[in-house]
Amino acid sequence: MDKSKLEKSIANAFADVEAPPDWALVRSHEGPEAAKIEQAFHGRSDWRTMGAHELDIEPALSLFSDEAWRYYLPAFMIHDIYGRLAHEEVVFHLTVGLTDEDRNELSNPRRYGARTRWDSAVFRCSVFSVGQAKAIVEYLLFKVAEEGERGYFTPHIRQALSNYWLARAESKVE
Numbered sequence: 001m002d003k004s005k006l007e008k009s010i011a012n013a014f015a016d017v018e019a020p021p022d023w024a025l026v027r028s029h030e031g032p033e034a035a036k037i038e039q040a041f042h043g044r045s046d047w048r049t050m051g052a053h054e055l056d057i058e059p060a061l062s063l064f065s066d067e068a069w070r071y072y073l074p075a076f077m078i079h080d081i082y083g084r085l086a087h088e089e090v091v092f093h094l095t096v097g098l099t100d101e102d103r104n105e106l107s108n109p110r111r112y113g114a115r116t117r118w119d120s121a122v123f124r125c126s127v128f129s130v131g132q133a134k135a136i137v138e139y140l141l142f143k144v145a146e147e148g149e150r151g152y153f154t155p156h157i158r159q160a161l162s163n164y165w166l167a168r169a170e171s172k173v174e
Helices: 003-013 032-041 066-081 090-095 117-125 130-147 154-169
Strands: none
Touching: 003 066, 003 130, 066 090, 066 130, 090 130, 090 154, 117 154, 130 154
16 A cells, blocks of 8 residues: 555544543653643644654653544554654554563553553553554554565564454454
């Protein structure tokens, strides 16, 4: 798929997602990064108008609330397909927890008990509709084609697709 078609597919899949309210931009206020993310995204109610330099604030994708993650992700994916992001690794955030290695690894057991990285990832990605999951699959397949079989993220992408994303994109629940 060429970049412009992929961009349109992503934009269409996420077109009806409402912007999160400013009070719901981050999922935790621990540490100084959360305030930085809130400041950068405060009042930004149209992801289509945001440039890569405005988005590429580490660790935005890690700290976004569920609402912000769902709303701003298409902007990150689109800027990434054009190679405009320097700090945020979109592929990492769409594959972490969904690989075989992550399936049984505990996610901070002192804080979250028996929750695994898989459990956290599936919960986080459950906000996406079937159509949005299909756009994410297209994006991940594009990244595999772009990186090639020897690419660093290729094995992670393939496992995340096989373990989660392909089934999610075919789900009957909308």
